[in-house]
Amino acid sequence: MAKSRYCIGIDLGGTFIKFGLLDQDRARSETFQLPTPEGGADPVIAQMVAGATRLMKKHRLAKADVVGVGVGAPGPMRISEGIIIAMPNIPGIENCPMGRLVGQKLGIPAVLENDANAAGYGEYLCGAGKGGGDMVLLTLGTGIGGGIVIDGKVVHGAHEIGAEIGHLIVEPNGEPCGCGQCGCLEAYASASNLARYAISRLDRAKKLRTSLRAIYERRKKLNKKRKKEQKQEELNMADVNAARKAGDALAAEVWDRGSYYLALGCVSISRLLDPDLIVLVGGMTKAGSDLIRPVTEHYRRLHWVLTEPKTKIVIGKLGNDAGMVGAAGVAWAAFGAK
Amino acid sequence: MAKSRYCIGIDLGGTFIKFGLLDQDRARSETFQLPTPEGGADPVIAQMVAGATRLMKKHRLAKADVVGVGVGAPGPMRISEGIIIAMPNIPGIENCPMGRLVGQKLGIPAVLENDANAAGYGEYLCGAGKGGGDMVLLTLGTGIGGGIVIDGKVVHGAHEIGAEIGHLIVEPNGEPCGCGQCGCLEAYASASNLARYAISRLDRAKKLRTSLRAIYERRKKLNKKRKKEQKQEELNMADVNAARKAGDALAAEVWDRGSYYLALGCVSISRLLDPDLIVLVGGMTKAGSDLIRPVTEHYRRLHWVLTEPKTKIVIGKLGNDAGMVGAAGVAWAAFGAK
Numbered sequence: 095m096a097k098s099r100y101c102i103g104i105d106l107g108g109t110f111i112k113f114g115l116l117d118q119d120r121a122r123s124e125t126f127q128l129p130t131p132e133g134g135a136d137p138v139i140a141q142m143v144a145g146a147t148r149l150m151k152k153h154r155l156a157k158a159d160v161v162g163v164g165v166g167a168p169g170p171m172r173i174s175e176g177i178i179i180a181m182p183n184i185p186g187i188e189n190c191p192m193g194r195l196v197g198q199k200l201g202i203p204a205v206l207e208n209d210a211n212a213a214g215y216g217e218y219l220c221g222a223g224k225g226g227g228d229m230v231l232l233t234l235g236t237g238i239g240g241g242i243v244i245d246g247k248v249v250h251g252a253h254e255i256g257a258e259i260g261h262l263i264v265e266p267n268g269e270p271c272g273c274g275q276c277g278c279l280e281a282y283a284s285a286s287n288l289a290r291y292a293i294s295r296l297d298r299a300k301k302l303r304t305s306l307r308a309i310y311e312r313r314k315k316l317n318k319k320r321k322k323e324q325k326q327e328e329l330n331m332a333d334v335n336a337a338r339k340a341g342d343a344l345a346a347e348v349w350d351r352g353s354y355y356l357a358l359g360c361v362s363i364s365r366l367l368d369p370d371l372i373v374l375v376g377g378m379t380k381a382g383s384d385l386i387r388p389v390t391e392h393y394r395r396l397h398w399v400l401t402e403p404k405t406k407i408v409i410g411k412l413g414n415d416a417g418m419v420g421a422a423g424v425a426w427a428a429f430g431a432k
Numbered sequence: 433m434a435k436s437r438y439c440i441g442i443d444l445g446g447t448f449i450k451f452g453l454l455d456q457d458r459a460r461s462e463t464f465q466l467p468t469p470e471g472g473a474d475p476v477i478a479q480m481v482a483g484a485t486r487l488m489k490k491h492r493l494a495k496a497d498v499v500g501v502g503v504g505a506p507g508p509m510r511i512s513e514g515i516i517i518a519m520p521n522i523p524g525i526e527n528c529p530m531g532r533l534v535g536q537k538l539g540i541p542a543v544l545e546n547d548a549n550a551a552g553y554g555e556y557l558c559g560a561g562k563g564g565g566d567m568v569l570l571t572l573g574t575g576i577g578g579g580i581v582i583d584g585k586v587v588h589g590a591h592e593i594g595a596e597i598g599h600l601i602v603e604p605n606g607e608p609c610g611c612g613q614c615g616c617l618e619a620y621a622s623a624s625n626l627a628r629y630a631i632s633r634l635d636r637a638k639k640l641r642t643s644l645r646a647i648y649e650r651r652k653k654l655n656k657k658r659k660k661e662q663k664q665e666e667l668n669m670a671d672v673n674a675a676r677k678a679g680d681a682l683a684a685e686v687w688d689r690g691s692y693y694l695a696l697g698c699v700s701i702s703r704l705l706d707p708d709l710i711v712l713v714g715g716m717t718k719a720g721s722d723l724i725r726p727v728t729e730h731y732r733r734l735h736w737v738l739t740e741p742k743t744k745i746v747i748g749k750l751g752n753d754a755g756m757v758g759a760a761g762v763a764w765a766a767f768g769a770k
Contacts, residue, residue, distance in 0.1 A: 170738065228590045242704070244587060251706020252566045253742045261703040261736060266603060266696055274737030275699065358604055361613065365599040366580070366704060368589020398599060399612030400508065404591045 099161050100153070101429070102146050102202070103216075103422030105209065106130065106138070106167040108183030113145040114415065115153060116422035118430070120220055123153065125418055134186025135195075143199045163204040164425035165196055166212030166417040173254045176206040205428045209417050211248050211257060213410075214241020216420030217373050221411035227370030230363050231410070232259055232356070234376035237272075238280040241420075242367065248424070260284065264358050283355040285331040285378050292348045293329050304344035305337045335381050350388060352378070357392030364397070364405045375410035382409060437499050438491070439767070440484050440540070441554075441760030443547065444468065444476070444505040446521030451483040452753065453491060454760035456499075456768070458558055461491065463753055472524025473533075481537045501542040502763035503534055504550030504755040511592045514544040543766040547755050549586050549595060551748075552579020554758030555711050559749035565708030568701050569748070570597055570694070572714035575610075576618040579758075580705065586762070598622065602696050621693040623669040623716050630686045631667050642682035643675045673719050688726060690716070695730030702735070702743045713748035720747060 098117045105112040107130060114125035128145050131137035146163060150156075169181035176193025197204030207215070214231035223229040223243065231241040240259030242249040249256055260280035261273055268277025269287075281287050295302065296310055306329060313328040320326075331352075337345035360372050379385055390407050397403045412419055436455045443450040445468060452463035466483050469475035484501060488494075507519035514531025535542030545553070552569035561567040561581065569579040578597030580587040587594055598618035599611055606615025607625075619625050633640065634648055644667060651666040658664075669690075675683035698710050717723055728745050735741045750757055 240704075244582065245585070247583070249582060249705065252708040253706055253739070255739055255742075256704065256706030258703040258706075262700045263602070263696055263703075263734070264604060271736075275734060358601055362600045362700065363704070365596045365601075366578075366594065366701070367587065368591055368594030368596075370590040396601070396613060398609075401591070401593055404593075 098159075100155060100159060101161050101422040101425035102149060102163045103418040103420070103425070104142055104146065104163065104165045104196075105212070105417035105421055106142070106165060106184075107209075108168070108181075111138075111141055111145055112414070112418045113149045114418045114422065115149060116220075116419060116426065118426070120423075122220060122415070122419055122422070123149075125415055130184060132186075135190045135192070138184065138187065139192065139195050139199065142196050146196075146200055157201055160202050162425035162429035163196060163200060163202050164207060164212070164421035164423065164428075165192060165204060166207050166209045166421035166424075167192065168209045171206060171208060171254070173206055173208060173211075173250055176204070178206070203425075203429050205425050207248070207421055207424045208241075208257075210239030211241040211250070212418075212420035212424060213239075213375060213412075213416035214243055214257070214373070214420065215248050215423050216412055216416035216418070217241075217375070217410045218243040218246075218420075219423045220419050221416060222373045222408050223371055228367065229371045229373060230259065230367060230369045231373045231375060232359075234283070234285055234356075234374060234378045236284060236286045238284045242369075244367070244369075247427075259359065259363065262359050262362060264355055264362075279355060279359045283352045283359070285376070286327075288348055288352045289327065289329045289331055289334065291351065292334055292344065295344060295348070296329075302344060305340065305342045306333060306344055309333050331378055335378075335384070339384075349384075353385065353388035354392045356389050357396055360389070360393050360405070360407055361396045364403075369405055372405055372407045373410050374407065375413075375416060379409045385409070436497075438493060438497060439499050439760040439763035440487060440501045441550075441756040441758070441763070442480055442484065442501065442503045442534075443550070443755035443759055444480070444503060444522075445547075446506070446519075449476075449479055449483055450752070450756045451487045452756045452760065453487060454558075454757060454764065456764070458761075460558060460753070460757055460760070461487075463756055468522060470524075473528045473530070476522065476525065477530065477533050477537065480534050484534075484538055484540075495539055498540050500763035500767035501534060501538060501540050502545060502550070502759035502761065502766075503530060503542060504545050504547045504759035504762075505530065506547045509544060509546060509592070511544055511546060511549075511588055514542070516544070541763075541767050543763050545586070545759055545762045546579075546595075548577030549579040549588070550756075550758035550762060551577075551713060551750075551754035552581055552595070552711070552758065553586050553761050554750055554754035554756070555713070555748045556581045556584075556758075557761045558757050559754060560711045560746050561709055566705065567709045567711060568597065568705060568707045569711045569713060570697075572621070572623055572694075572712060572716045574622060574624045576622045580707075582705070582707075585765075597697065597701065600697050600700060602693055602700075617693060617697045621690045621697070623714070624665075626686055626690045627665065627667045627669055627672065629689065630672055630682065633682060633686070634667075640682060643678065643680045644671060644682055647671050669716055673716075673722070677722075687722075691723065691726035692730045694727050695734055698727070698731050698743070698745055699734045702741075707743055710743055710745045711748050712745065713751075713754060717747045723747070
């Protein structure tokens with residue numbers, strides 16, 4: 095019997111780097127993470143090599159047992175060249191050929207992928223999208239990222255800037271987005287922008303009675319005493335969700351607003367790509383059916399009448415492992431046939 | 433030297449059926465058309481068989497020289513089964529296995545395709561998209577249809593209802609669309625809906641001075657004397673474009689509105705699919721650079737600042753032949769390797 099072969103998945107985040115294995119039957123190992131070091135590209139690459147080496151030792155793998163390494167990372171990049179152009183959350187990494195450098199140091203072929211694409215491919219291979227079918231992933235966090243898998247392949251776009259689903263325009267001439275556009279889905283439905291919306295409602299309607307006000311005022315006071323780098327967000331979607339569960343009306347309004355815009359984006363995605371599945375991941379999806387239910391209700395209401403709504407909207411199954419699994423999967427796709 | 437081999441392309445429209453050949457080197461023959469007969473599926477299929485037979489005779493082709501037949505048709509369909517569910521413009525065709533029936537009668541394998549997808553694939557193979565690269569097509573007519581080609585393949589979607597770009601939602605809670613959604617791109621930027629918008633402006637602002645008013649009032653008067661089936665559209669985009677060229681302010685406003693919404697749709701398409709090309713076809717594209725220039729200007733203004741706008745917006749090159757060429761191309765894709 096042939097020995098199992100593996101790909102290593104590395105998920106580079108602003109705080110941690112996550113490591114794991116994916117074998118040829120799509121079975122995945124336990125993962126572990128190391129802190130993301132400061133100081134630019136060199137220490138980050140050294141940490142990746144250290145983590146990958148530790149992973150191989152732990153599973154008693156020789157180089158010959160490892161088919162390839164996949165690195166998922168945020169930030170604008172030239173995916174096919176393996177180059178990270180910049181990383182907003184990790185200063186000091188610019189025009190870095192991270193794919194090639196990690197591969198050279200390990201002596202194993204390596205490939206780079208955008209983190210949202212990797213998470214999408216991970217859910218496709220081993221999570222909510224397992225079993226095949228076209229799939230679109232939305233990551234609901236500070237921003238909204240996206241991944242598209244059609245016919246089993248990650249869609250990168252002609253200039254490798256596709257699947258930026260957070261920047262679908264859902265409100266023409268709407269809220270300004272960090273990207274320079276106005277009215278992006280991200281500006282209306284990302285966790286941080288929804289929290290910001292709640293704050294703007296509190297600021298505008300001083301007499302509005304809501305349990306969110308006490309939290310907001312307390313954090314504001316604390317922040318006034320803190321240095322800039324210690325300041326914390328004055329309201330977040332975990333606060334909003336907790337207040338919503340307790341029956342707070344403003345929290346319910348904010349939650350519904352997010353669900354509505356997500357559904358609006360999902361209708362446009364369905365019209366363009368008609369996927370089997372739209373998979374939501376990220377902090378807000380901890381609410382489970384409390385998120386899927388209102389999103390699906392809005393989706394069915396906003397959806398055309400020419401066909402029944404067929405695309406399913408679900409929550410991802412891999413949690414924080416999706417990016418690591420997908421990165422390893424991308425390595426399988428790149429090097430598995432060789 | 434091997435004899436040339438051909439696929440037959442058939443483009444079924446509400447008024448005419450168009451016929452032509454595409455050889456293995458993507459060279460296409462002259463086309464001809466026959467009227468679309470009334471009376472349901474049987475006479476339509478008979479006309480297709482007659483046209484295909486005439487085409488083969490004209491080019492002295494035996495069955496063995498023809499690799500396959502592609503039929504492009506409007507209306508909801510189950511593409512992979514070759515079944516037309518209904519045809520709004522050709523009454524009497526319901527749940528018709530048109531692909532199989534045409535193929536059987538000709539004794540040549542046949543395949544069915546949505547007409548906008550076929551036009552997109554035609555432009556991809558032989559027109560504006562020649563040379564490869566990912567491409568999105570928009571047909572600007574009574575409605576707005578769409579075709580998507582990624583990695584050389586037509587994207588149908590998991591339930592074969594993808595690429596409905598006219599039904600991207602560009603104005604949440606906006607104008608009702610015939611599809612049951614509100615705020616569809618089609619409701620804002622199709623030729624017929626733009627003409628309708630011009631009429632609504634004339635009706636609302638009775639004192640607005642514009643050369644369009646005389647045309648509108650004259651046609652309204654004529655229509656009052658006509659029977660229902662003889663009534664003509666009281667204003668169309670050819671009128672609007674002519675008035676715009678002559679410096680009419682309302683016409684310029686209507687034209688700019690269409691360009692703006694098309695650009696808005698193109699930005700969302702770019703964020704999702706990042707194609708090399710967005711190709712516009714249909715009546716309004718007769719305006720040439722007078723359409724492309726304002727659409728591109730709005731596109732660049734609405735586009736994010738994270739990357740330069742790279743997707744090009746251009747006008748199709750095949751005119752009314754695109755659907756026929758694409759239908760033949762789909763037959764090549766389906767049967768060419770066998």
